[in-house]
Amino acid sequence: MTHPHxxxxxxxxxxxxxxxxxxxxxxxxxxxxxxxxVPQHFRAIFVTSLVLVTAVLVGLRRIxxxxxxxxxxxxxxxxxxxxxxxxxxxxxxxxxxxxWPTHFMNxxxxxxxxxxxxxxxxxxxxxxxxxxxxxYNMLFTMHGSIMIFFAVIPLLVGVFxxxxxxxxxxxxxxxxxxxxxxxxxxxxPAIAIVLTGFFMQGGAAASGWTAYAPLSTTLGPxxxxxxxxxxxxxxxxxxxxVNYVTTIINLxxxxxxxxxxxxxxxxxxxxxxxxxxxxxxxxAALILLLxxxxxxxxxxxxxxxxxxxxxxxxxxxxxxxxxQHLFWFYSHPAVYIMIxxxxxIASEILPVFARKPLFGYHSMVYAIMGIAVMxxxxxxxxxxxxxxxxxxxxSFMVSTMVIxxxxxxxxxxxxxxxxxxxxxxxxxxxxxxxxxxxxxxxGLTGIFAAATxxxxxxxxxxxIVGHLHYVLFGGSLFGIFAGITFWFPKMFGRMLNETLxxxxxxxxxxxxxxxxxxxxxxxxxxxxxxxxxxxxxxxxAHVGGINRMMSVAAFCLGMAQLIFAINFFWSLFRGKExxxxxxxxxxxxxxxxxxxxxxxxxxxxxxxxxxxEYSVPGRADDWLPQHVKA
Ligand code: HEM
Ligand SMILES: [Cu+2]
Numbered sequence: 001m002t003h004p005h006x007x008x009x010x011x012x013x014x015x016x017x018x019x020x021x022x023x024x025x026x027x028x029x030x031x032x033x034x035x036x037x038v039p040q041h042f043r044a045i046f047v048t049s050l051v052l053v054t055a056v057l058v059g060l061r062r063i064x065x066x067x068x069x070x071x072x073x074x075x076x077x078x079x080x081x082x083x084x085x086x087x088x089x090x091x092x093x094x095x096x097x098x099x100w101p102t103h104f105m106n107x108x109x110x111x112x113x114x115x116x117x118x119x120x121x122x123x124x125x126x127x128x129x130x131x132x133x134x135x136y137n138m139l140f141t142m143h144g145s146i147m148i149f150f151a152v153i154p155l156l157v158g159v160f161x162x163x164x165x166x167x168x169x170x171x172x173x174x175x176x177x178x179x180x181x182x183x184x185x186x187x188x189p190a191i192a193i194v195l196t197g198f199f200m201q202g203g204a205a206a207s208g209w210t211a212y213a214p215l216s217t218t219l220g221p222x223x224x225x226x227x228x229x230x231x232x233x234x235x236x237x238x239x240x241x242v243n244y245v246t247t248i249i250n251l252x253x254x255x256x257x258x259x260x261x262x263x264x265x266x267x268x269x270x271x272x273x274x275x276x277x278x279x280x281x282x283x284a285a286l287i288l289l290l291x292x293x294x295x296x297x298x299x300x301x302x303x304x305x306x307x308x309x310x311x312x313x314x315x316x317x318x319x320x321x322x323x324q325h326l327f328w329f330y331s332h333p334a335v336y337i338m339i340x341x342x343x344x345i346a347s348e349i350l351p352v353f354a355r356k357p358l359f360g361y362h363s364m365v366y367a368i369m370g371i372a373v374m375x376x377x378x379x380x381x382x383x384x385x386x387x388x389x390x391x392x393x394x395s396f397m398v399s400t401m402v403i404x405x406x407x408x409x410x411x412x413x414x415x416x417x418x419x420x421x422x423x424x425x426x427x428x429x430x431x432x433x434x435x436x437x438x439x440x441x442x443g444l445t446g447i448f449a450a451a452t453x454x455x456x457x458x459x460x461x462x463x464i465v466g467h468l469h470y471v472l473f474g475g476s477l478f479g480i481f482a483g484i485t486f487w488f489p490k491m492f493g494r495m496l497n498e499t500l501x502x503x504x505x506x507x508x509x510x511x512x513x514x515x516x517x518x519x520x521x522x523x524x525x526x527x528x529x530x531x532x533x534x535x536x537x538x539x540x541a542h543v544g545g546i547n548r549m550m551s552v553a554a555f556c557l558g559m560a561q562l563i564f565a566i567n568f569f570w571s572l573f574r575g576k577e578x579x580x581x582x583x584x585x586x587x588x589x590x591x592x593x594x595x596x597x598x599x600x601x602x603x604x605x606x607x608x609x610x611x612x613e614y615s616v617p618g619r620a621d622d623w624l625p626q627h628v629k630a
Contacts, residue, residue: 010598014071020064021075022082025188065185067177068598072184073163074491077484079187080154085561086195087146092558093118094139095515097131099551101533101544124203136532137206138198138222144209145226148338149233150191152472155480156341157237157275158184161244161268163491167589168265170253170607170627172599175246179239186236194229197222208530210331213300213323214315217292218307227290234283241275244268253588255607259365260626262587262611263358266365267344270372274333274340277376282330285323292318299323321386328379336375338472339439340368342479343410346432348611349486350414352585353429354421355622357612360413367406367413374403384452385459393452400450407443411436422615426583427501431482434509438474442467445520460530463523469516481505481564488568489582493594494575500567504560511557515550522546584623587611591627 066072100111119126125135162180166173174180197204202220216223248269291297300323301315351358380388380396414436445467449455458464488496526539534540581590592600605627613624624630
């Protein structure tokens with residue numbers, strides 16, 4: 001069989017689209033910031049040139065904008081990896097404060113010099129070499145928001161959804177390529193709007209990624225930026241999801257029955273349905289919050305609200321808890337948006353490197369569906385401490401514990417897949433194995449938190465921070481690394497370096513655990529989350545040392561990511577040529593050239609069987625591509 005090769009000019013054009021889009025995105029973020037430094041009477045010139053630049057960019061749109069799902073996937077990849085680094089840098093600042101809460105500092109120490117350095121860099125955040133408490137609030141708010149909304153969700157859904165869906169189902173592109181393009185192009189403005197908050201009077205949003213009212217309604221313009229940016233991002237997610245659902249239902253190649261879909265596609269399909277059902281609720285809630293913040297309504301402001309000792313006249317009988325219900329009705333399903341695609345990725349990678357069929361394919365699919373349906377019935381487990389009726393609390397406790405069952409089914413199926421396989425410990429496989437094991441720790445600690453009486457103690461402590469980092473870093477992010485290292489050869493036509501990949505994996509795995517595991521101990525010791533300075537509490541007198549150790553490990557964890565960045569860029573140009581199917585895997589994306597040409601397949605492939613036919617008895621090869629007749 002012959003495969004068309006992407007022409008050089010195609011390739012050059014695609015590189016331009018990816019690089020150009022990133023520059024545009026950086027410009028969008030930088031310009032409002034630069035504007036603040038422009039002297040007053042030059043601002044008119046500055047604004048005029050802004051308009052001109054925008055006009056030029058709109059003129060260049062044919063060059064920058066692409067409707068090819070592969071280019072869009074890669075645009076998402078670079079943008080969200082950039083945001084992952086921004087979120088990571090904010091985490092380093094959080095750890096700087098937690099490791100060395102400022103009053104304890106020795107004038108000669110390295111930490112003291114680090115704070116002095118930060119004072120030069122960000123005088124507003126570190127007045128006289130001490131981190132400002134309100135700046136700390138902005139840090140954890142923006143860290144969480146960036147990681148969840150601009151890194152993990154776009155990496156899992158934007159990158160893998162766009163890149164993999166058409167290729168894996170044997171289609172030439174998405175059902176609505178133009179809509180797809182818009183779904184990417186809403187992301188840079190959303191990021192720019194949220195980050196612009198840092199330059200606003202009073203600084204960026206500071207009420208946590210959960211934006212609980214009434215605090216979130218009383219903060220300045222930075223919070224408004226946050227609300228507007230997240231609404232724009234929600235529109236982008238909804239556009240993407242409509243496209244994914246339509247594409248998977250309508251554009252499957254002949255023979256690609258639903259029960260022959262690879263699990264990455266099943267999980268992205270169900271994820272897209274969750275997005276369609278949950279995200280509009282968040283958008284509605286955010287619009288109400290925006291009205292409360294800017295238009296004098298009081299949906300979430302209770303009567304008699306007192307701020308700084310003053311009774312507020314604007315509140316006319318709203319409900320604080322209404323915000324929490326609306327927020328968690330979106331955000332609990334959203335945690336499955338952040339884990340289901342990673343589960344799908346792991347389910348793709350484990351069989352390839354165990355050279356065995358995926359154990360329990362059908363039960364895997366039903367487990368995903370079960371998680372999606374039940375995911376809408378557990379949201380109030382985030383509100384056990386809000387004074388809810390104990391009977392209601394118990395029913396949410398039970399539904400939360402039940403949802404762990406499909407997660408456990410999936411875990412046992414992954415173990416069944418590995419059992420007696422011929423395991424190949426490649427970099428993607430190592431990340432996939434880390435995903436399974438770390439997700440187990442995350443899931444089990446979720447069960448602790450699900451027990452209402454236990455949660456009343458654990459709620460709002462570092463135990464919860466530990467839980468969410470085991471599921472989101474240990475689970476989602478290791479799944480993302482597994483996916484990037486697995487599909488890099490298909491995306492760019494070259495292999496990543498295995499040695500660098502393994503060093504990055506080992507360091508990330510070790511330092512991740514050193515940073516995150518002690519959080520459970522700290523939580524049980526009573527250390528609250530979102531705390532600026534814990535040194536004033538007698539019961540936390542002994543936690544300074546452990547916090548310092550975590551901070552040092554966090555800096556090492558951050559540095560280890562440089563190895564990934566070096567490997568990524570070096571391999572892009574210097575990596576070994578990948579060929580069509582370097583991992584000898586079955587699904588359809590491995591059939592065309594790497595990278596696949598525009599339109600993916602010269603001829604629509606026909607599918608003859610499921611995606612996990614490895615080591616089929618009686619065959620010479622230990623794999624059997626989906627488009628090859630047995
Ligand atoms: C076995 C499955 C799980 C169970 C039983 C579970 C249970 C819980 C419970 C009860 C809480 C609330 C604790 C509190 O605030 O006091 C919680 C918090 C949280 N969970 Fe899970 N969880 C599970 C899986 C996941 C997954 C897969 C993710 C994301 C990928 C996730 C992300 C989060 C986050 C981000 C929070 C903290 C939210 C906040 O900022 O307050 N969980 N979990
Ligand atoms: Cu939840």
